[in-house]
Amino acid sequence: MRDTIRxxxxxxxxxxxxxxxxxxxxxxxxxxxxxxxxxxxxxxxDCGACTVALGRLVDGKLVYQPVNxxxxxxxxxxxxxxxxxxxxxxxSKLHPVQxxxxxxxxxxxxxxxxGFVMSLFTLYHAHxxxxxxxxxxxWIAGNLCxxxxxxxIVDAALDxxxxxxxxxxxxxANETRELLQKLADSRDVFIGESDSFFSSPATLDGLAAxxxxxxxxxxxxxxxxxxxxxxxxxxxxxxxxxxxxxxGLERVESSPSGVLIGAMATYETTEEAMSDxxxxxxxxxxxxxxxxxxxSGTVGGNIAxxxxxxxxxxxxxxxxxxxxxxxxxxxxxxxxxxFFLDYGKQDRNxxxxxxGLFVPRPSSNQAFRCYKISKRFDQDISSVMGAFRFTIxxxxxxxxxxxxxxxxxTPKRAEHAERALxxxxxxDPSTWGAGxxxxxxDYKPMTDMRASAEYRxxxxxxxxxxxxxxxxxxxxDEIRVLAxxxxxxxxxx
Ligand SMILES: Cc1cc2nc3c(=O)[nH]c(=O)nc-3n(C[C@H](O)[C@H](O)[C@H](O)COP(=O)(O)OP(=O)(O)OC[C@H]3O[C@@H](n4cnc5c(N)ncnc54)[C@H](O)[C@@H]3O)c2cc1C
Ligand code: FES
Ligand code: FES
Numbered sequence: 001m002r003d004t005i006r007x008x009x010x011x012x013x014x015x016x017x018x019x020x021x022x023x024x025x026x027x028x029x030x031x032x033x034x035x036x037x038x039x040x041x042x043x044x045x046d047c048g049a050c051t052v053a054l055g056r057l058v059d060g061k062l063v064y065q066p067v068n069x070x071x072x073x074x075x076x077x078x079x080x081x082x083x084x085x086x087x088x089x090x091x092s093k094l095h096p097v098q099x100x101x102x103x104x105x106x107x108x109x110x111x112x113x114x115g116f117v118m119s120l121f122t123l124y125h126a127h128x129x130x131x132x133x134x135x136x137x138x139w140i141a142g143n144l145c146x147x148x149x150x151x152x153i154v155d156a157a158l159d160x161x162x163x164x165x166x167x168x169x170x171x172x173a174n175e176t177r178e179l180l181q182k183l184a185d186s187r188d189v190f191i192g193e194s195d196s197f198f199s200s201p202a203t204l205d206g207l208a209a210x211x212x213x214x215x216x217x218x219x220x221x222x223x224x225x226x227x228x229x230x231x232x233x234x235x236x237x238x239x240x241x242x243x244x245x246x247x248g249l250e251r252v253e254s255s256p257s258g259v260l261i262g263a264m265a266t267y268e269t270t271e272e273a274m275s276d277x278x279x280x281x282x283x284x285x286x287x288x289x290x291x292x293x294x295x296s297g298t299v300g301g302n303i304a305x306x307x308x309x310x311x312x313x314x315x316x317x318x319x320x321x322x323x324x325x326x327x328x329x330x331x332x333x334x335x336x337x338x339f340f341l342d343y344g345k346q347d348r349n350x351x352x353x354x355x356g357l358f359v360p361r362p363s364s365n366q367a368f369r370c371y372k373i374s375k376r377f378d379q380d381i382s383s384v385m386g387a388f389r390f391t392i393x394x395x396x397x398x399x400x401x402x403x404x405x406x407x408x409x410t411p412k413r414a415e416h417a418e419r420a421l422x423x424x425x426x427x428d429p430s431t432w433g434a435g436x437x438x439x440x441x442d443y444k445p446m447t448d449m450r451a452s453a454e455y456r457x458x459x460x461x462x463x464x465x466x467x468x469x470x471x472x473x474x475x476x477d478e479i480r481v482l483a484x485x486x487x488x489x490x491x492x493x
Contacts, residue, residue, distance in 0.1 A: 048143030071227025142290020
């Protein structure tokens with residue numbers, strides 16, 4: 001057992017024994033270390049002002065990811081290298097991304113600048129990125145600037161971020177790797193007392209035992225939901241169990257039959273396997289949150305939080321995903337749709353947690369589509385999310401799996417529509433209408449700030465029609481938001 005966390009900062013190992021269960025990295029930096037370069041804007045993962053970089057070993061390689069320190073728990077940086085804007089300049093010589101921001105006039109009031117610089121620092125260290133305006137805008141979609149405008153910042157990135165890294169971090173990369181290897185021990189971390197603690201078990205058995213003892217504890221994966229319970233809802237969460245040190249939970253295994261995703265696999269680490277399963281999943285993954293949110297947020301967390309507007313559950317349900325749960329009593333698996341019982345209620349027993357999921361690959365006679373509808377393209381929660389998998393034999397739909405988010409208290413299958421479409425002919429749109437009509441029996445959506453009930457129902461019907469048109473080959477490309485956005489990007493370039 002270890003009663004400290006350990007991480008690297010400025011080339012030195014930092015060991016802390018006093019770590020509050022809900023203490024954020026941003027508060028640690030600003031309040032404890034008085035390193036106020038990292039800014040607080042929204043405090044909810046939206047603006048990127050608080051962006052810092054975390055360096056971790058991935059398959060032996062040192063990888064830097066941008067993360068929002070306002071919603072990242074301090075205990076979660078155990079075993080990582082923490083890099084903030086204070087660490088970049090060397091002997092008062094600016095880091096190349098800082099120098100480029102100056103040269104291209106990428107800063108006015110400067111409040112967003114440290115966050116942009118840190119995002120660009122991670123781009124500077126990302127290898128093999130295509131050098132394009134599109135790649136840069138995707139990378140910094142989680143950083144907002146109110147006064148400079150984005151063009152000079154993108155220009156600075158294009159100038160500084162695409163050559164081989166040549167800075168203090170690349171020069172001492174071997175040393176950093178060795179230090180990080182030394183920090184990776186297999187002891188459970190437990191800091192605090194039995195009624196208030198931050199803990200991070202090193203094994204599944206350790207987690208099952210601890211959570212069995214403290215079923216009232218909060219499990220945390222990437223903290224992109226839990227962080228907001230702390231900063232926005234001011235919830236009292238005295239017992240925190242982070243799942244980030246359990247070997248195997250970060251696994252992503254692709255096979256001809258499908259993709260196995262461990263509960264700690266992030267959007268970032270699953271993106272390639274999901275794009276390979278279906279291009280639509282690749283598009284969906286890119287539109288979840290921002291680079292920072294995708295670096296921390298997990299697919300498991302998106303499911304476990306039980307939100308009716310989480311983006312991945314409808315797509316995963318339509319694909320026939322199985323969820324794996326585990327506790328000290330043993331393991332069980334269930335179809336994902338059965339996990340969501342009611343608003344805020346999931347089929348999870350006391351002391352039970354998600355260990356992973358299996359997403360079957362669509363077979364050669366199955367067509368899959370999914371669409372996210374939100375007010376903004378990037379960094380927005382969906383108003384409606386629709387996902388469709390049709391099994392088609394000789395031009396006839398022989399099986400339909402349809403699921404929506406934003407249409408009910410949980411992500412939910414459209415069972416009436418599925419039945420109505422079984423037997424429909426792909427080359428005869430007149431056989432599709434019953435399916436669209438049946439959606440009225442499947443859902444009674446609500447009106448809220450994102451969309452009205454009428455809008456949601458109309459959109460759900462339109463998405464089903466869009467899927468059928470695309471699969472039958474009668475839809476023009478322009479009904480794809482991505483195609484429209486790429487045309488916009490090309491115009492801006
Ligand atoms: C700026 C921003 C943008 C976002 N954009 C999107 C978006 O576009 N689409 C979207 O769907 N979501 C979005 N989210 C929400 C969030 O990022 C996702 O829901 C994410 O998948 C949560 O994963 P996490 O690992 O961060 O979960 P956490 O916050 O760590 O946990 C979420 C919930 O799951 C529970 N939990 C976590 N792991 C387990 C486990 N293994 N077993 C049991 N329970 C567990 C936690 O106790 C908690 O209840 C956004 C969030 C932010 C801050
Ligand atoms: S302060 Fe806005 S993302 Fe953290
Ligand atoms: S320079 Fe003022 S917010 Fe970006």
